[in-house]
Amino acid sequence: MKHFLTETRVPTTKDQAWLFLSDAKALTGMTTFPKVQTSGDTRTYAGNTIQLKVGLPPIYVKWDSIIPMVGRDVFVDVGVKVPFPFSVWCHTHRVEERVDGVYMVDDLIYKSYLPKWFVDLFILGPMFRQRKQAILHHFSK
Known part of the structure; x- marks a missing residue:
């Protein structure tokens, strides 16, 4: 298994951050x-079960995730x-x-068909850097 961790300091309250994070619709905007x-x-x-389609238009693939656990924050x-x-x-x-x-x-644990360095550098790194910018923009309004 491979591990990827990223943190974003957000200019808001813990409750507002949780409210934003706890609905997958936020993914579409960020x-x-x-x-x-x-x-x-x-x-x-x-x-x-959260149902997503991910990709680059016009090609999308299905991504389904189940939420097995929800706790405080x-x-x-x-x-x-x-x-x-x-x-x-x-x-x-x-x-x-x-x-x-x-x-x-x-905090992400994953397995991939590609090497960790490649996934982190070209997929997860760019994706989470872009998300971080979108989150900061959302909370700076």
Whole structure:
């Protein structure tokens, strides 16, 4: 298994950060690479399946994740149907209040058909850097 961790300090309250993070609809606005479309119930609660289509228009592939656990300011999504290059996806989302501010933490365990350095450098790194900018823009309005 491979590990990827990223944190974003957000200029808002812990409650507002959680409210934003706990609905997958936020993905459609904050992710442009790859482009994300949601369908069905996008709320974060234990047992829900989040249905996504990801890709670059006009080519999209299905991505289904189940939410097995939701706790106080944390939830986990586990990929049931994930696109190439992934074969396993387990993503823990947390909102943490620290001395220096509120942080959104993405802690990802994954398996891929490509080497970790490639996935981190060309897929996850750019995706989460772009998401970070979108999140900061959202909370600076």
